Amino acid sequence: MHVSESDGPETAEDALAQLMMTVGRRFRARLDGDTVDPSQAALLYTLKCRGAMRLSDIADAMKLDASTVSRHVQQLGDREFIERGPDPVDGRASLIRLTEAGRVGLKFSFEQRRAILAEALADWNDEDREQLRIQLSRLATALGDHA
Amino acid sequence: MHVSESDGPETAEDALAQLMMTVGRRFRARLDGDTVDPSQAALLYTLKCRGAMRLSDIADAMKLDASTVSRHVQQLGDREFIERGPDPVDGRASLIRLTEAGRVGLKFSFEQRRAILAEALADWNDEDREQLRIQLSRLATALGDHA
DNA sequence: TCAATTGCTTGCATGATGCACGTAGTTATA
DNA sequence: TATAACTACGTGCATCATGCAAGCAATTGA
Numbered sequence: 133m134h135v136s137e138s139d140g141p142e143t144a145e146d147a148l149a150q151l152m153m154t155v156g157r158r159f160r161a162r163l164d165g166d167t168v169d170p171s172q173a174a175l176l177y178t179l180k181c182r183g184a185m186r187l188s189d190i191a192d193a194m195k196l197d198a199s200t201v202s203r204h205v206q207q208l209g210d211r212e213f214i215e216r217g218p219d220p221v222d223g224r225a226s227l228i229r230l231t232e233a234g235r236v237g238l239k240f241s242f243e244q245r246r247a248i249l250a251e252a253l254a255d256w257n258d259e260d261r262e263q264l265r266i267q268l269s270r271l272a273t274a275l276g277d278h279a
Numbered sequence: 280m281h282v283s284e285s286d287g288p289e290t291a292e293d294a295l296a297q298l299m300m301t302v303g304r305r306f307r308a309r310l311d312g313d314t315v316d317p318s319q320a321a322l323l324y325t326l327k328c329r330g331a332m333r334l335s336d337i338a339d340a341m342k343l344d345a346s347t348v349s350r351h352v353q354q355l356g357d358r359e360f361i362e363r364g365p366d367p368v369d370g371r372a373s374l375i376r377l378t379e380a381g382r383v384g385l386k387f388s389f390e391q392r393r394a395i396l397a398e399a400l401a402d403w404n405d406e407d408r409e410q411l412r413i414q415l416s417r418l419a420t421a422l423g424d425h426a
Numbered sequence: 427t428c429a430a431t432t433g434c435t436t437g438c439a440t441g442a443t444g445c446a447c448g449t450a451g452t453t454a455t456a
Numbered sequence: 457t458a459t460a461a462c463t464a465c466g467t468g469c470a471t472c473a474t475g476c477a478a479g480c481a482a483t484t485g486a
Contacts, residue, residue: 144408145396147415149389152299153321155422171473174300188433197475202435224433224482242296249292252421261291264414267407268294274399275302318442335464344444349466371451371464 148271168213171196172204173241176213176234184229186219213237295418315360318343319351320388323360323381331376333366360384 141147168176178193179185187205191198205228208214213234219225230238253261288294315323325340326332334352338345352375355361360381366372377385400408 141412141416143393144400144403144412144415145393146389147412147419148396149392150324151415151419151422152302152392153317153324154419155299169473170300177297177300186433198434199436199476200474203473206435219433222433222483226434242293245296245299246290246292248422249295252418253291256291256417260414263410264418265288265291265294267411267414268291268298269288270403271399271411272294272298272301275298275395316442333464345465346445346467347443350442353466366464369452369464373465 167211167237168208168241170241172208172213173238175201175204175208176230176238176241179214179228179230180235180238184217184227186225187228188225190228208234211237314358315355315384315388317388318347319355319360320385322348322351322355323377323385323388326361326375326377327382327385331364331374333372334375335372337375355381358384 141150174194175190178190182193185193187201188198190196190205191201194201205214205216209216211233212231214228215231216226216228219227253264256264288297321341322337325337329340332340334348335345337343337352338348341348352361352363356363358380359378361375362378363373363375366374400411403411
């Protein structure tokens with residue numbers, strides 16, 4: 133066991149595994165006043181980072197079934213958080229693009245999560261926060277890349 | 280928006296929000312050969328950290344409905360990953376305790392996640408890893424505490 | 427032209443979850 | 457003591473997210 137009996141985790145890997153387990157629930161849950169659920173927020177975020185994408189590419193990026201993404205896209209489209217345009221190079225596909233309303237909705241989701249985190253990070257000094265930011269960002273990139 | 284258009288997140292809070300969104304899926308999914316699903320692994324971890332607990336206390340700690348925990352406990356009990364004993368101070372309740380098999384199952388779940396993370400952290404130096412471990416551990420504690 | 431492929435959608439089954447309710451055991455009060 | 461109120465837990469039911477399989481439409485290749 134790489135987590136000792138009463139101390140904290142012994143490695144960064146275990147610390148992250150513990151963190152995901154401990155707080156995952158709080159991020160997965162739809163937060164108060166939040167307008168998009170976590171999966172759909174992730175979809176919006178993907179579009180924000182990568183620009184207009186085809187549905188199948190979103191499914192690949194998010195490691196979800198295309199049918200699941202199809203339903204999310206429908207719901208987000210109903211709320212005009214995304215819009216679908218034709219793919220100029222393939223008439224079967226459509227390019228899905230974030231709308232301004234979608235940016236606002238995504239921003240709101242981030243703000244909700246920010247509030248929770250800001251509370252936990254309240255007594256961290258700037259250097260620790262910056263270190264954490266850099267490392268988490270690197271980690272997210274590394275985990276996302278080889279996906 | 281606290282996440283800039285093409286750079287990484289600008290604050291540690293956003294970096295973590297992004298991380299949860301980016302990789303949450305990989306930890307939530309039942310990994311290959313894994314014997315317990317993520318929710319049940321979290322239950323085992325809770326028992327590991329806090330010792331024998333009553334069902335209602337587990338529900339509080341995990342922020343799940345008691346009925347959900349009841350079902351998890353049944354399934355984990357069937358597989359003898361936990362055992363239920365009488366609560367000496369309340370005949371209605373039972374104390375739920377991790378078995379040795381449960382520790383093994385939990386360890387296996389952690390190993391699975393470790394493998395994914397180790398790959399992503401492969402090129403980090405020891406100092407960065409140690410920093411990350413400390414900060415993640417602190418963060419998990421902070422987030423878990425005010426829960 | 428027609429078969430095979432690809433992008434997407436829909437029907438269906440499964441599994442996790444919460445709520446409402448029921449049962450058994452406990453505590454408080456007359 | 458008797459009885460009412462409360463608590464811990466389990467079960468039935470509805471809901472929702474998801475994946476798989478099948479289908480439809482458009483593209484590509486022979």
